[in-house]
Amino acid sequence: MNNLSSGAHILVFPYPAPGHMMPLLDLTHQLALRGLTITILVTPKNLPILQPLLSTHTNIRPLVLPFPAHPSLPSGAENVKDLPPSAFPAIMRAMRQLHTPILNWFQTHASPPVAIISDMFLWWTHHLACQLSIRRYMFSPSGVMAMAIIYSLRRYPPERNDPSDPNGLISLSKIPNSPIYPWWQLQFLYSTSYVEGDPISEFMRDGVMANMASWGLVFNSFTELERVYLDHVMAEAAHDRVWAVGPLLPTEDDQTAPNCGPSSESKGDIVSWLDTCGDNTVVYVCFGSQAMLSDDQMEQIASGLEKSAARFLWCVKEASGYGVVPQGFEERTVGRGLVLKDWAPQVTILRHRAVGAFLTHCGWNSVLEGLVAGVPMLAWPMEGDQFLNATLVVDELKVATLVCEGAQTVPDPNKFAQFVSEAVGKGVTRNVRTRALRVAGLEAMREGGSSQKDLDGLALDxxxxxSSEYEGGHEK
Known part of the structure; x- marks a missing residue:
């Protein structure tokens, strides 16, 4: 990998949630390969996650700052993965208290960073960068389509014929392909930003605009996947400093990328179990690190898996407030199913020949991992941008089947069983679109691919x- 950046020093600032942190650390690895000198800002409990990067790259160093307290957050809130999505605004406001400590660090550093790359949820770093007269690059762990819609909701507020109707349809005519959503699917994205006079809403609304106003926009996506939305974002931003650098995952032939995820002692056992299964016969069920399923939902999922007679690998979360696996289910399905009650090595699982379908909440990381593995998806979007991601994979790309919608929805076990059995039934083969997108994603990250070129372009920028004259976040 050529040194494209002359050792320029940058500050990388991840949002402290696994789904946001991991892709930005993968991006950090890629930028380190291109010669950048990098400081990564983390809170104390996340410092161990950096160890693979620190042991791989001598040009990466940590900056550890305490996680700020906030009256709306419980003690120990640094474990963001254990908090529901509704806590995000409070976490973001808490993180903003790091503005002054970071400013002090910059002002006392012998050779301070020339730019900041920070997560979309840390939008206030745009104003910090302006104050320091350096560039801020927004990193989005979400897809380009999702970010385009979130910005459009702010810039072009939708009209509602009946404000009391949660099922009223909203047409987003400013977005390519004019997607249509019932109001209840957009409400979280919209209401957290547009309640006039509410301080949290004002904070969130300002964030949408600050992200778009940043010097550059970096997405964990690839051109071949979201070309029309990349063009749209460039038009809205009125510049071409938009880079699609994903999928930010280790490729099958790249052994240099450090594994920044948690370790799992059961990884070998999982692979060994999958090795006993036929090709495309296992449905992998996982709803990410933060979805909170109720006991009722867990019961119906278990019933559906049992009725389907299909092989399955089900990743569940054991924590206070989360639903539990029904008693006796594991005993009744022993031999054809495996329940994981620990972190799952998802990339490894999805790339195994035995996995024929992926039941997912449509979080963007999971979507990309499923696409690159070439595994057809069963979509159950639950909240936030997951509905937008589902539109992309179900309606536009046609590599997923919608099986359920909403965080509170309880699936019909018979219909659920039918979806599962049809996805991994005898003779099922992966469709042409799924195979083509897998190839496109892998090619994008290979030497000469679109994402590799964008990574080079980002490092050069x-x-x-x-050496540019720079003031107030904009060049003179």
Whole structure:
């Protein structure tokens, strides 16, 4: 990998939730390979996650700052993965208290960073960068389509014929392909930003605009997947400093990328069990690190898996407030199913020949991992941008089947069983679109691919900013 950045020093600032942190650390690895000198800002409990990067790259160093307290957050809130999505606004407001400590660090550093790359949820770093007269690059762990819609909701507020109707349809005519959603699917994205006079809403609304106003926009996606939305974002931003650098995952032939995820002692046992299964016969069920399923939902999922007679690998979360696996289910399905009550090595699982379908909440990381593995998806979007991601994979790309919608919805076990059995039934083969997108994703991250070129372009843009006259977040 060529040194494209002349050793320019940057600050990387991840949002402290696994789904946000892991892809930005993968991006950090890629930028380190291109010669950047990188400081990564983390809170104390996340410092161990950096160890693979720190042991791989001598040009990466940590900056550890305490996780700020906030009256709306419980003690120990640094474990963001254990908090529901509704806590995100409070976490974001708490993280903003790091503005002054970071500013002090910059002002006392012998060779401070020339740019900041920070998560979309840390939008206030745009104002910090302006204050320091350096560039801020927004990193989005969400897809380009999702970010385009979130921005459009702010810039072009939708009209509602009946404000009391949660099922009223909203047409987003400013977005390519004019997607249509019932109001209840957009309400979280919209209401957290548009309640006039509410301080949290004002904070969130300002964030949408600050992200778009940043010097550059970096997405964990690839051109071949979301080309029309990349073009749209460039038009809305009125510049071409938009880079699609994903999928930010280790490729099958790249052994240099450190594994920044948690370790799992059961990884070998999981692979061994999958090795005993036929090709495309296992449905992998996982709803991410934060979805909170109720006991009723867990019961119906278990019933559906049992009725389907299909092989399955089900990842569940054991924590206070989460539903539990029904008693006796594991005994009744022993031999053809495996329930994981620990972190799952998802990339490894999805790439195994035995996995024929992926039941997912449509979080963007899971979507990308499923696409790159070439595994057809069964979509159950639950909240936030997951509904937008589902539109992309179900309606536009046609590599997923919608089986359920909503965080509170309880599936019909008979219909659920039918979806599962049809997805991994005898003779089922992966469709042409699924195979083509897998190839496109892998090619994007190979030498000469679209994402590799965008990574090179991003590193060069950072290096060029070192010598540019820069003031207030905009070049003179």
């Amino acid at each position: 950072i290096a060029q900013g070192v």
